[in-house]
Amino acid sequence: MSNESEDRQTQKAAALREEILAKVAEYYRLAHAAKPFTPGESLVHYAGRVFDENELINGVDAVLEFRLTHGRFGREFERKLGAFLGAREVIPVNSGSSANLVAISTLCARQLHNRLMPGDEVITPAVTFPTTLAPIIQNRLVPVLVDCQLGNYNIDVEQLEAAYSPKVRAVFVPHTLGNPVEMDKVVEFAKRHDLFVIEDTCDALGSTYDGKMCGTFGHLGTLSFYPAHHITLGEGGAVYTNSRRLARLARVLRDWGRDCFCGYDNPPDGKCGHRFDWKIDGSDEPYDHRYLFTEIGYNLKSTDLQAAIGVAQLDKLPMFIEKRKQHFHLLYEHLKRYADVLQLPTWSPRSEPSWFAFPITVKPAAKFTRTTLTKYLEAHRIETRFLFAGNILSQPGYRQIDCRVAGDLANSDIVLRRTFFIGVYPGLDAPQIEHVLNTFDKFFGSMRSNA
Ligand SMILES: Cc1ncc(COP(=O)(O)O)c(C=O)c1O
Structure with a gap:
């Protein structure tokens, strides 16, 4: 192929690439448009992919x-x-x-x-x-x-x-x-x-x-x-x-x-x-x-x-972190009224957590169990998760491991039995957080009327 026709081919490919990437952005806006949130019907995820056309374009x-x-x-x-x-x-x-x-x-x-x-x-x-x-x-x-x-x-x-x-x-x-x-x-x-x-x-x-x-x-x-x-x-x-x-x-x-x-x-x-x-x-x-x-x-x-998508995600990271912090504090400020029965998260004053999630432990004083509360939340379409493996020595794959246990694992056992978390991820918005907080209020309202 002559240099000239090679150049023409390269130019054509570059123009086609621009066209494809513009179409990808258009596709994103149509295929991934935010869906309306209906409290109690739409799922409030604990985490998820948050992206826009830039991740798709890079990919x-x-x-x-x-x-x-x-x-x-x-x-x-x-x-x-x-x-x-x-x-x-x-x-x-x-x-x-x-x-x-x-x-x-x-x-x-x-x-x-x-x-x-x-x-x-x-x-x-x-x-x-x-x-x-x-x-x-x-x-x-x-x-x-x-x-x-x-x-x-x-x-x-x-x-x-x-x-x-x-x-x-x-x-x-x-x-x-x-x-x-x-x-x-x-x-x-x-x-x-x-x-x-x-x-x-x-x-x-x-x-x-x-x-x-x-x-x-x-x-x-x-x-x-x-x-x-x-x-x-x-x-x-x-x-x-x-x-x-x-x-x-x-x-x-x-x-x-x-x-x-x-x-x-x-x-x-x-x-x-x-x-x-x-x-x-x-x-x-x-x-x-x-x-x-x-x-x-x-x-x-x-x-x-993977890296191409990651490059676009990194541009959003400061915003993601800010949103995680905001969502955490909205949950914390509201849920602290239930601190007699819910152990709320604690953190060092020397730290600035970029929260992954909002952990809650049901206190022994509570007249309900973790199961009662998480089932209620899940029934209201709010995702919950346990704190990973809990005390990992209770997990079938880890019961027999060769290890040394320092002191007792009393708190780890409590986590196994009574801790769970809900989401703070940047895909949440004000109506979803409001639904979460209303659901907690309704749960505690129903507890009081059953007492
Ligand atoms: C604390 C911690 N370490 C390690 C992992 C494992 O990461 P991956 O799922 O990418 O293998 C996870 C997964 O969620 C985690 O939460």
Whole structure:
């Protein structure tokens, strides 16, 4: 083909792309227009995808480009998210569970001089999401389970010292439902005993403690981009850190255990220019860096399509966080009148939670159970959820795990039996919140008339 006809073809393709993307925006407005809300009939979700034409446009654009694997959207997503978090390194993965797996596996990496070894202990709360605990067990480490505090539902930081043994090498703390753990206490404890700290920030993107982003206090932070979370890529997650060394190992573990990291979208010999300068036992010939495996790894990478959607979601993140905070406070200000029977959420005055949800525990003084209340809410089309696994040792898959329990897990058992949460996500609006509050009022009204 001549240069001229090649140019014409490129121009035509560019014009067609513009036309397609304009149609996508039009499609969004028709297909995804907000539906009217009818109290008691329309479902009040606890979470969901909040998006506009920009997510669809980016997604379609990524398909038209058809790189599919990590590319220009992936690089932009890493840069934007890193800037938001104040983290030097962002390593996207395919889920929050994978982020937790990569984080723990990084601390067990063969090339990490101070690595965690099988049998080493990791302190973590008993009230948790299962795949915060699972990678500890999967890496043959021993979890040390600590109770949570009622109201903030985080690990009870006052019990850290009592949970310590010389075998403890790390602390893995989730910021439960977006509520920041008192990280000054965790960091001070970890420094005293020379421990690694990982923060599961899957529920807490944008939450701060002492003005600093959660996930940046410890060695590694993790995120989930499942639709329930602050931003969504469908599935997806990320590990983030300010340590170049840990980031390098996290990428190796995510990418099959492969040592080479500069070959993605660079010249055939990689950016470093040393692709064939490597030695391997058993061969005098140089070995291709792309096939040099220095760790026993996984493939937990995410795609450029996911990142394309993520880039558009990140533009909305400050607004999402603001709405989550507003919805939380509307619920709190109204529901505090029922504080004699409902344990409302508590948080540190040093924190600014970017709430994932609004947790409630039915107090023993109440003349109703969690089941009575959640059934009532669900019957009025308000979604409720339990606080993940409750005391995870009660879960069938976790009853027999090899672990150490520090102190008792009395609060974790209460969470198992009496805690639930409702939504604060940015897809809610004033009429939906009003319906939630009216429904609580009606519930308590009916309780009084039955008394
Ligand atoms: C605290 C916490 N950690 C980890 C995860 C797992 O994330 P994913 O669903 O993306 O695997 C979740 C999921 O909701 C979570 O809430």
